[in-house]
Amino acid sequence: MEKKITVLPGDGIGPEVVASAVRVLQAIGKRYNHEFQLQYAEIGGAAIDQYNNPLPDKTIAMCEESDAILLGAVGGPKWDNNPPELRPEKGLLNIRKTFDLFSNLRPVKAFPSLLDASPLKREVAENVDLMIVRELTGGIYFGEKHRDLDQASDLNIYSRAEIERIVDNAFELARLRRGKLCSVDKANVLETSRLWREVVEEKKEQYPDVEVEHNLVDSVAMKLITNPGHYDVVVTDNMFGDILSDEASVITGSLGVLPSASIRSDNFGLYEPVHGSAPDIAGQGKANPAATILSVAMMLRYSFALLNEAAEIERAVSAVFEDGYFTADLAKGDSRALTTDEWTDRVIAEI
Amino acid sequence: MEKKITVLPGDGIGPEVVASAVRVLQAIGKRYNHEFQLQYAEIGGAAIDQYNNPLPDKTIAMCEESDAILLGAVGGPKWDNNPPELRPEKGLLNIRKTFDLFSNLRPVKAFPSLLDASPLKREVAENVDLMIVRELTGGIYFGEKHRDLDQASDLNIYSRAEIERIVDNAFELARLRRGKLCSVDKANVLETSRLWREVVEEKKEQYPDVEVEHNLVDSVAMKLITNPGHYDVVVTDNMFGDILSDEASVITGSLGVLPSASIRSDNFGLYEPVHGSAPDIAGQGKANPAATILSVAMMLRYSFALLNEAAEIERAVSAVFEDGYFTADLAKGDSRALTTDEWTDRVIAEI
Numbered sequence A, B: 001m002e003k004k005i006t007v008l009p010g011d012g013i014g015p016e017v018v019a020s021a022v023r024v025l026q027a028i029g030k031r032y033n034h035e036f037q038l039q040y041a042e043i044g045g046a047a048i049d050q051y052n053n054p055l056p057d058k059t060i061a062m063c064e065e066s067d068a069i070l071l072g073a074v075g076g077p078k079w080d081n082n083p084p085e086l087r088p089e090k091g092l093l094n095i096r097k098t099f100d101l102f103s104n105l106r107p108v109k110a111f112p113s114l115l116d117a118s119p120l121k122r123e124v125a126e127n128v129d130l131m132i133v134r135e136l137t138g139g140i141y142f143g144e145k146h147r148d149l150d151q152a153s154d155l156n157i158y159s160r161a162e163i164e165r166i167v168d169n170a171f172e173l174a175r176l177r178r179g180k181l182c183s184v185d186k187a188n189v190l191e192t193s194r195l196w197r198e199v200v201e202e203k204k205e206q207y208p209d210v211e212v213e214h215n216l217v218d219s220v221a222m223k224l225i226t227n228p229g230h231y232d233v234v235v236t237d238n239m240f241g242d243i244l245s246d247e248a249s250v251i252t253g254s255l256g257v258l259p260s261a262s263i264r265s266d267n268f269g270l271y272e273p274v275h276g277s278a279p280d281i282a283g284q285g286k287a288n289p290a291a292t293i294l295s296v297a298m299m300l301r302y303s304f305a306l307l308n309e310a311a312e313i314e315r316a317v318s319a320v321f322e323d324g325y326f327t328a329d330l331a332k333g334d335s336r337a338l339t340t341d342e343w344t345d346r347v348i349a350e351i
């Protein structure tokens, strides 16, 4: 297989973790006989510095003629006081919207060897294996905004079609997993949530093999912590998904191991770690590349349908953790922390 | 002191826990020489059954001529399929709006003797003592809603004045506590959040003794679990407050011990447990009355400025837990669970 990938290293530790993930990707290519062509472009702070635009046209053009995008991270104190249009995260919001990447997948899976670092009791966190499916291009993120001296507003708006496609996506994912879907809304207060719930009720006829529950966002915010093992696939809107997926990310004990995918209907997608750009440790070889490496695995699975290759990366990452190798964020007690590159070498050696 | 209190027992376990709290209130009245006059009215499902209205005019009239409101809980499967206007929680939303109860206080304090029941590791949950201050009468809860066949929307809208009064409230509370305020928003996406942040920045000049931080809602959703001890007072809008306060409620190990207050500028207020109506255990003497009893303590403190009396109730509740007495939700191993009434007797004996 031949695929072209646009790589957007971004800011902070972005370039380091992306470099690791690219090495793993190339190792997989060699082992399974695929050719991954890479082209690099700017986004976020790096793009603001060079082009005064967090998502330059050149970057868009390159992404357009590629099969998938790999992103590091954006942001940093340098741009924190910029106006909204010139902030690094605007690049992220724009790329999602430009490429209609409406389906954001955030799997949260416990690695037994990392659970000491979790704020949750081991018996609560172990065996967690859930996937948050967040609608990423609609809702209050992109609805009309108003501001005058005395008042501000944001419109939360969803069309039936927007809800249908993300709900279909979630049903299909649930069917390939343990067949359970939890749809999250605030139907006792929001009109958008009542439409959301209606769509899920209609759609469920088409997926009789999937067991569906509706739950309110406040109640899920509790249960994700008291009983995260309850969940398989969780589907929700843009704003609730933002909050719940970050909340769920604490279960594993490390943001450094959580990948994400943002996918369009034709399976074109953007892959990035859940963590941010961590400017405080940038350039020191301390960054944990696991999340970005696992994001590459998601790319192989969801954009290229290379299921074995994806599983191979996931197995390798697990094995390195099981063998007791950790980067600085996870190394405990007297065990020496590996550098970003050393840890990546271990993963490649497993492949 | 003489005070008139309207009691709204509501549905499910509401009547039981309210009965306990009223007994504790009367005990305090006797001990400190206050006269608390009680009058009872309907809300929620009970009011729908009797008046076809979750908040009857008669209830409003009674609340109007009283000094505070004590509420049990509303809701139950019986009314789950009613249209929105005839649902129990509509009574709750209406009473908040009718009486302009804009400031919702939800303290979360760890009881050392309950931490075994927490999903969090003991070292994470112990020493937690935070207060979530949620704006309760504005934002997306009450903004204009639209719905047609293909589309739905909810308007999130805040005026400067609405933000100012809740932020002032939070600053004043922080000043009486540990002097730390965390304001939560999503200023990188929402216009309402940018106005919110502006107001906090302006207000902080008036409270130089309070240390202020701004943080994004997704990031707070993580940190409330990884490092809840970091927080003192947390102030946020209606929707974020709904989610974050329920999330924070898991820290203590039991919803059954969490009180709340919903207060107007003149200190008139409604007091209710955070937990719901738990119809599955209603009428069995299994309900934990601690949350409602502690809500009465909040009433004494915030509406009547009876600080010693409030502290006395809180001390009594703590002492009963320390002595190892629990209701069914918290009794562990071989220790016998006390009934709602037995547990309440213990608290009264401490006063």
Ligand SMILES: CC(C)[C@H](C(=O)O)[C@@H](O)C(=O)O
Pocket (backbone or CB within 6 Å): A089, A092, A093, A242, B188, B189, B218
């Ligand atoms: C940076 C920000 C705009 C973004 C979001 O809210 O979507 C981030 O929090 C995320 O979840 O990817």
Ligand SMILES: CC(C)[C@H](C(=O)O)[C@@H](O)C(=O)O
Pocket (backbone or CB within 6 Å): A188, A189, A218, B089, B092, B093, B242
């Ligand atoms: C019942 C519901 C409308 C209510 C809310 O969302 O405010 C409840 O969740 C609460 O937090 O008191």
